[in-house]
Amino acid sequence: MRDTALSPSALEMEIVENILTAQDGPMVKTLHDLRNMGVGLAFDNYGTGFASRSLLKRHPAPRFKIYQGFLRNVHCNDENSAVVQVILYPARVSGMEAIAESIGTEEQLAFLAERGCPQVQSYLFGCPVPAPQFFKTNISGATRRTNEEKA
Numbered sequence: 001m002r003d004t005a006l007s008p009s010a011l012e013m014e015i016v017e018n019i020l021t022a023q024d025g026p027m028v029k030t031l032h033d034l035r036n037m038g039v040g041l042a043f044d045n046y047g048t049g050f051a052s053r054s055l056l057k058r059h060p061a062p063r064f065k066i067y068q069g070f071l072r073n074v075h076c077n078d079e080n081s082a083v084v085q086v087i088l089y090p091a092r093v094s095g096m097e098a099i100a101e102s103i104g105t106e107e108q109l110a111f112l113a114e115r116g117c118p119q120v121q122s123y124l125f126g127c128p129v130p131a132p133q134f135f136k137t138n139i140s141g142a143t144r145r146t147n148e149e150k151a
Helices: 017-022 024-037 053-058 078-094 106-114 131-136 139-150
Strands: 012-016 040-046 063-066 097-103 119-122
Touching: 012 024, 024 040, 063 078, 078 097, 097 106, 106 119
Parallel strands: 012 040, 040 063, 063 097, 097 119
Antiparallel strands: none
């Protein structure tokens, strides 16, 4: 960050849940130090390991990303639906942010919205682009074009 003059608040690190549970002790101080600097932290692929509520409380990551495998057919698969709802619960009661990644259909999006999932990552809204192109693009226009192209 010193070399690039990047503000710590402009950076978010995603920590894979399995790595975090395997190296819990040594990582706690480092994660707290990063968070105190202003770096954003998120648990990635949440729900694939052995994370517990106590793990979420010990680590300073205020958001977690729900593993995309649980989101496949979440709107019509009872098992996936139950898992996602159980994962969303800690976010609601603790003030954490849940992010559903790789949403592929409007049905998945509707399911998550109905259950209070506040954020999603999805190609429904646009594809990854290089930073210079991103800043030249009118995001609302890009979203509108994507939806119109589907019709």
